Amino acid sequence: GAVVSQHPSWVICKSGTSVKIECRSLDFQATTMFWYRQFPKQSLMLMATSNEGSKATYEQGVEKDKFLINHASLTLSTLTVTSAHPEDSSFYICSETNSDHNEQFFGPGTRLTVL
Amino acid sequence: GQNIDQPTEMTATEGAIVQINCTYQTSGFNGLFWYQQHAGEAPTFLSYNVLDGLEEKGRFSSFLSRSKGYSYLLLKELQMKDSASYLCAVYSGGYNKLIFGAGTRLAVHP
Numbered sequence: 323g324a325v326v327s328q329h330p331s332w333v334i335c336k337s338g339t340s341v342k343i344e345c346r347s348l349d350f351q352a353t354t355m356f357w358y359r360q361f362p363k364q365s366l367m368l369m370a371t372s373n374e375g376s377k378a379t380y381e382q383g384v385e386k387d388k389f390l391i392n393h394a395s396l397t398l399s400t401l402t403v404t405s406a407h408p409e410d411s412s413f414y415i416c417s418e419t420n421s422d423h424n425e426q427f428f429g430p431g432t433r434l435t436v437l
Numbered sequence: 438g439q440n441i442d443q444p445t446e447m448t449a450t451e452g453a454i455v456q457i458n459c460t461y462q463t464s465g466f467n468g469l470f471w472y473q474q475h476a477g478e479a480p481t482f483l484s485y486n487v488l489d490g491l492e493e494k495g496r497f498s499s500f501l502s503r504s505k506g507y508s509y510l511l512l513k514e515l516q517m518k519d520s521a522s523y524l525c526a527v528y529s530g531g532y533n534k535l536i537f538g539a540g541t542r543l544a545v546h547p
Binding site for chain 1: 470477479481482485526535536537538539540542
């Protein structure tokens, strides 16, 4: 399967700062990548679909001005949490889909803690 | 709307068999996935069903009935390392969005 990396794996920041999370496809050109958020003991919630070369598609209830997504190349998508607050503390996971759309490959996740 | 239901928690004994059920109601269906997730880690792929029937892969099997909106994951010869959350997810929508259920936390006891 495809290999997806995320950086950083964990980050602690002060309230009000912005944090950028990178999602890289190491062996596959991903035109579409997905960003999920997972709170403790809850399931993954899709935040947005990241499309290479175009604007991301956000799920209902997700603020696009707060969670900035950039998918400038076929191997890199970034999620920037702007003006982070403690309630943004969560596990953020990206994924990519293969060409047949019958499997998604997940990155290892980024744990964000906002103090 | 989108709705995926699975039990919140299950317990089982090492060496036994456990079946985790999942029912779904989604706008569009392009396949159903089962993922395993250990605490603090990303989900790992277990199975994919797009046609009705049983898919067997080692100790794990997955069943799908599209007419009933129903799937189950069957785990045989349970091991302690199988203690994890099991996520049912449906591919739905034009971009093949993966919609996850809340997950079933399985605890395997000696």
